[in-house]
Amino acid sequence: MRRLTRSALPLETVALARFLIGKLVVSEIGGIRTVGRIVEDEAYLTGDPASHAFRGPTQRNRTMFARRGHAYVYLIYGMYWCLNVSAERPGIGEAVLIRALEPLEGLAAMRRRRGGVSDRELARGPGRVCEALGIDGSFDATDLCAPRSPLRLGDDGTVCALGVSTRIGLTRAAERELRFYARGSRFVSGARRLSP
């Protein structure tokens, strides 16, 4: 597995979201290493009413405006953490939400953190991704391209067939097709009709 360098990341957010399908997220936290393949993500763009950055920078969303390749981690519904990859150039508030992973390495730790759910459910959904990898708000603004980062991106050369659909769980701009997934993967979240 190679580390993903920042220069390898497409600058434009939709291109980045498509590029990240099939790539790896590696966490090394508390001496425990876990790895998962990204099988589902979503793009959040400038002028997008569903985006946290819609009303400009705030304390919470400031990492969305960082240089591409940083972790934007936020709390949703008071209990779950979600992981995004910041996109675009500094000052542009765009990001890619990591919605699901195929567990590859460190399954025992993931099972422990997730409380004994089936392996298919370990990281199937954005809150579950963070729970399985041990990610919380303290990892916000982590550089995902730094060699020794506790949270980073990798590439093992796997190429996935790409699917596209509407995003999940939104009340605004719900019709836009900005969700991307690995076609045929059983680790993708959402109703099956969304991921044919």
Added chain:
DNA sequence: CAACGGATCAGCT
């Protein structure tokens, strides 16, 4: 399998 409600709180209006 789909639909629904409760949990729980930071951030914004």
Added chain:
DNA sequence: GCTGATCCGTTGG
């Protein structure tokens, strides 16, 4: 006050 890029357990078809 109210809302939300969610999850989980329960209920019903």
